[in-house]
Amino acid sequence: MMKEKTKDWYEIENVDQIDSPALIIYQERLKENIVSIVDVVGDVSRLRPHVKTHKSDEITRMMMEAGVQKFKCATISEAEMLGNCGVKDVLLAYQPTLIKAQRWITLIHRYKKTAFSCLVDNLDTVSQLSDAAVKNGMVISVYLDLDVGMHRTGLRPDELTVNLYKAINRFPGINLKGLHAYDGHINHPDIKVRKEWWEKAFKPVFALKQILINRGHKCLTLIAGGSPTFAFLTGQDNVECSPGTFVFWDHGYLQSIPEQKFRPAALVISRIISMPGDNLICLDLGYKSIASEKELNNRVFFLNAPQLKMIGHSEEHLVAEVPEGHHWKIGDVLYGLPFHICPTVALYENAVLIRDKKMISTLKITARNR
Template sequence: MTQTGKSIYELDTPTLLLDQGKLEANIRDMANFAKENGLMLRPHIKTHKSSKIAKMQLEAGAVGITTAKIGEAEVMARAGIKDILIAYPIAAEKKVNRLIELLGQEVHLKVAVDNLEQLGLLDQFMSKTPHQLEVWIKVNSGLNRCGVEPGSEAVQLAKNIALKKKLKLGGIFTHAGHSYAAPSLAEIEKIGLLEGKAVAESAEACEREGIPIAVRSVGSTPTYKIAGKVKGINEVRPGNAVFFDAIQAGLGVTEIDRCALTVLAAVAGKYPNRKTIVLDTGSKVLCLDQGAHGNKSVKGFGHVVGHSEITIERLSEEHGIASIEGETSLCLNDVVQIIPNHACPVVNLFDEYVIHQEGVVTDVWDIEARGKVT
């Protein structure tokens, strides 16, 4: 068991480290933005997958949480968190039965919907229960993944929800994940404005038809501070902003020193004739992500803190093969911290965070929802 009071550099490697001071600062920043702009905050927990961190976000002012999958929602509900949006379209009976179990635990549950067939199935399965399920319409704001088109398609879906006895419409939301492929901050700004308008204008169109829309929600760490300021938006759902990572820094969304999550790694081999070192962190630790949705906004497979001369050029399962530009002070068994390119999938590979303050271990927190992908 990891002992408090140790230097992080005494730990075995690879280890997932979380800087508590940076984490708390990032949580405050999200909460302050929401408060200052009169918005509700519903952070996405798929980044951290920890009930401890989710509760910190709730204590800072969040109204509830967002999850990607039912498995994450089940973990959070067991931890006592009762206001949960599952931002994923669900239609299979075996999955709806799990939703019904959550409703039976008095979880205030909301589920994404984006097509008529799905509505019919949800209503059919819910008709066998005493519960009514709250659904939120997902609109497509440019990612072209899930979601109806803004405007008339959203209105048509809303009208059909109104006809279902076991479903009630609670909100309209979107996710501008394509902002991760933006080539510049100016393009991120443009995407964020369109994201906010897609939701706000769809909500306005529904209300012109006499269908009230209580929640108008936007997400995506690169855009939430832009879309959240669009008139008519009343909720934001940032996820990655709890930690940040090298991709966010590469996009210009944050500074690299705000990244709270790092991987502790050791030099497993040094090969001067090839100008390379090998780190004990391969794809099973750092993942192969170099920029979501098409933009390679980072160099290599992780940022080696304090060693700009090192670039992790390629990963095999257990090895990080890094090139040396010029000279390096790193020797065999030396230990470094690596900021992952994409924090979310890296977290999903570990069982726990080792918490530290200025490099001294203070605690260990379980990542209870890791691997919960159903």
């Protein structure tokens, strides 16, 4: 009697009921990753996960059930989702321009049980927020954004920043709570090299923090650390870690952070819709369905077809070269692990939730609405 083939972890028994392309979330792995992040950080009060990866109120509530009460987000829509979930503390890791500041104030008024804060790195923004706060009879909490190498927002942690910190404290209606630093560029696969880079980048940050404390700013929190570096911060005082990708993981981090034990919990499924040549297949996974900021062969890795070589990508189609003598046919399902899961999730209004290898429901990507 022939032994039945053991199914791989990602194979879905009722996949014929799922249209493609689709975002798939594996519930058991998702919950394991949440438990793992709490274990790694140790003290859950020092964990401030970034919700840009999942953008889901349902997953937010899963984290809250695990004891997480502070979150970080990138958009007003994500902040609104967190307020609606009853989160206690929300950081918008972005500087609001004047029109966004009005939306921000509306949000603060609407969700009075949530403590909201945002980033600043210049006095013009602080002045606008101060005027808006005074006009609305409220206090707006902010964190001073530091540039540790991303070179997109923030200030270098030096003496000029000390002076700016002091100046911000003079503005009415502004509550300066601490410092923020994002270090997404520090992602070398060798953990020793990565830690060396991180120590060099954060040495002036910790020096700045100590100077501010010595000058009387005692209640000062640093929020920092993406998925590649958050573990380095767990031993620091008054530091909150803010990883995000851990919840789903992706192929990029599987390659660049091999020591971390999070498991892929989100995939995209795609089907073969055409075979334009003997060694060519065409899939229904266009760049409307998978993050496409990376080079063509670094967008998706197919777990059940690792030998595929991508040769063409457009809005609705992905063309790939397959080896001679291949077994693929029209309608076959391919399970793809995105290289970058965060922007991939943002392409979908809903995800399919899998438990015990079967589709059980759909999960709304709540904050996808920008």
